[in-house]
Amino acid sequence: MLGGAGLVAANVYASASEGWGDGSGTDTTGHVRSAGMATIDCPDVGSRLTAVPDAARADVDRELARLDQQTAAAYRQLQQAGSPDSNSLDATIMQPLKEQRSASIGRIADAIDRAGERPQGLDSLAACTLRPGDTGQATGTPADDGRQGGTDQGQSGTGQGGAGQGGNGPVVSDYADITAVQPDAPAPPAQAGASRGTFTSDCGVNANGLFNSDNVIVAPGVSNGAHHFHDYVGNQANNAFASDEDLARAGTSCADQGDKSSYYWPVLRLQNGTQERDAGAPGGGTEGNAGQIVTPKQVTLTFVGNPRGEVTAMPRLLRIITGDAKAFVNGPGNANASWSCTGYEDRQLKEKYPLCPPGSDVVRTFRFQSCWDGRNIDSANHRTHVAFTAVDGSCPAGFRPIPQLVQRIVYDVDAPSLADGGRTVPLFAVDSFPEQLHKPVTDHGDFINVFDEDLMREMVDCINAGRTCGPSGGDDSGTTASPTASPTAAPTSAAPGDGYTGQPGDGSAEQPGDGAAEQHGSGTAEQPGGSGTSAPAPPAASQPAEAPRHDVTTAPARTAKHDTDDKAAPAEPAEPRSTPARSVPARPTPPPSAPASSAPGQVTAAAYAPPSSAQPEPQAAQGGLAETGAHLWPGAIGTLLALSGLFMLLRARRLRY
Known part of the structure; x- marks a missing residue:
């Protein structure tokens, strides 16, 4: 007995x-974790490729995707290796990785050489370095109310520092008490000719659960090109294989059906032991992105003007990436997301997650680049066709101001209990590339402009006239908007010697890549980048539904406490564009028969909408007691x-x- x-x-x-990051020395697969959470630091090849000929882009994309796969595989080996001596790691992990990268880089150079001028200096980017773990300072010691105040020592990946549910972060030192942060300096006042209006698009909070681990901007045609999961609002057909025509024909979760733009960002997860349906899928649990996906409480998409003058319309299908998905190893030169709390948004954090006081919600903000070169809708490194304004709001020479997207995402999550590594109140963190350890500095946002041209003109007129306009033509024409929020100057360049060639934060047009591996064309506003054409797809109603892709799309639990109740109607097919599209397969769009009671954006391509029976389910692998x-x-x-x-x-x- x-x-x-x-x-x-x-x-x-x-x-x-x-399954918890309790400093036990093992990850969620039972493998020994090296103390200090060492990681692998590889030079970013994609950011160096500022010009890729159209004919070479497909080959370059594949090899850049392979570089990311190689790094992820080497990082998993490092996790499993425990803490052997450095010579052993060099022989078993680092040297094979260098050889694999050298072969891929050689194929990239050959592909570009066949179509244009061979790039120089890429060979030096093959070798990666083993980056040891370090000891971090975490702001906060437990207080009676569960918040943090004072200073607490946290050893990354060991003891009370924790290591997250996936064994690769976050750690205690990734958090800071927002009440101890000094307020930011006030923004310079707008000038007399400023475009002071605002235009808001309401696209919901992704309550219908549209996720995948693709990134059509940086990795077109490459499944799991992001190696982490994204929330999507707006356009409902965005995945790695979506052509321009697919995006134009798709449904939208936006209240104004003239906005079919795609807005996406890495999901936020609670490290609470829950196993989502992506626990065994690429981009999810197999790459260290574990825990319960949190549905935002609120998503605000606001387009603002320029503090010096009028803005011009964005070109259709303009692509913008803000932030750097690999900033932890690349350096913070392109980091551009900020974190705060409701009631404390005059103070912003770049490299820490906020610990918010009771009653205050976590706020995540992206201010996108707002200067355009007037020609290209994308560039080879996804940076050089757009730029940030200088501190005074001016654009670099040859660039013109466009409406600036300010994206604000609010989450109803509690401040984690750092004293016990998040056991009592779970840690939260964004999804990331596995070797980026879920650091907040790696946060980033993506945007593809698929506004109806009439609606874009309405936006520009509204902003330039100083009005406040909202969804479905809502217009407070009698009210002048408050001056434009502080202009976002270009992020400061990375430290010398880190493989970056970026310019200091002076509004320079030259913005290094965000570390995402794949390249996408530098097409003009009239002709999107990429070679080849694709035949027009049949109308949406005539296309068959496609079975969900398990490796890309999941239907995680709804964890937010305040989902919206927006409704989205099917959008009418747009006229086929007469310009060539990227040569990627067309994706089917859904039949226009979604029930009227569907959640926001339920009019989704069948390949991405979870079946009605696919409810979140507890899974057996390493979780809390209930699982x-x-x-x-x-x-x-x-x-x-x-x-x-x-x-x-x-x-x-x-x-x-």
Whole structure:
């Protein structure tokens, strides 16, 4: 009886504890984790390729995607290796990685050489370095109300520092008490000729759960090109294989159906032991992106003007990436996301997640580049066709101001309990490339302009006239908007020697790549980048539904406490564009039969909308106590032993008397 009861207790305790970053030295797969959370630092090849001929882009995209795959695989090896000596790691991980990268870089150079001028200096980017873990300072010691105040030492990846549910972050030192942060300096006042209006588009909060680990901007045609999951609002057909025509024909979650733009960003997860449906999928749990996906409480998409003068219309299909998905190893030169709390938004954090006081929500903000070169809708490194304004709001020579997208995402999540590594109140973090360790500095946002041209003109007129305009033509024409929010100057360049060639934060047009591996063409506003043409797809209603891609799309739990109740109607097909599109396969769009009660953006391509029966489900692998049923068989055996012992005891007592 005692043995059986002991087996039950031991099994329940172990099952309730597994899967957490408790400093035990193991990750969620049971592999030994190296203390200090070492990572692999590889030079960013994509940012160096500022000019890629159209004919070479497909080959370059594939090889850049392969570079990311190689780094991710090497990082997993590093996690499994524990803490052997550096010579062993060099021989088993770093040298093979260098050889693989050298081969891919050689194929990139050959592809560009066949179509144009061979790039110089790429060979020097093959070698990666093993970056040891470090000790971080975390702001905060536990207070009575669960918040943090003061200073606490956190050892990255060990002890109370934790290592997140996926074993690769976040850690205690990634968080800071927002109340201890000094307010930011006020923005310079707008000049007399400033375009002071605002235009807001309401596209919901992704309550219908549209996710994938693709990135059509940096990795067209490459499944799992992002190696982490994105939230999508607006355009409902965005995935790695979406052509321009697919985006133009797609439905939209936006209240104004004239906005089919795609807005996407890495998902935020709670490290609470929950296993989402992507727990065993690329981009999800297999790459260290674990935990419960949080649905935003609020998403605000506001386009603002320029503090010096009028703005001009964005070109259709303009692509903008802000922030750097690999800023942890690349350096913060292109980092451009900021974190704060409601009630404290006069203070912004770049390299820490905020610890918000009770009653305050986490706020995540992106201010996109707002200067355009007047010609290209994209560039080879996805940077040089757009730029940030200088501090005074001026654009670089040859660039013109366009409406600036300011994206504000609010989450109803509590400040994590740092003293116990997030066991009592879970840590939260954005998805990231596995070797980026879920650092907040890696946060980034993506935007593709698929506004109807009439609606874009309305936006520009509204902003230049100083009005405040909203969805479906809503216009407070009698009210002058407050002056434009502080202009975002270009991020400061990375430190010398980090492989970056960026210019200081002076509004220079030259913006290094964001570390995303793949390149996408530098087409003009009239002709998008990329070679080849694709035949017009049949109308949406005539296209068959496609089975969901398990490796890309999931239907995680709705975790936000305040989902919106917006409705989205099917958008009418747009006229086929007469210009060539990228040569990627067309994706089917859904039949126009979505029920009227569908959640925002439910009019999605069938390949991405989860089936109605695909509800979030607890999975057996390493989770909290509620999710460990499949691992409780030792406890079941213990229960049988205890009951058998009790039965024999009672029988012996009866026989005795």
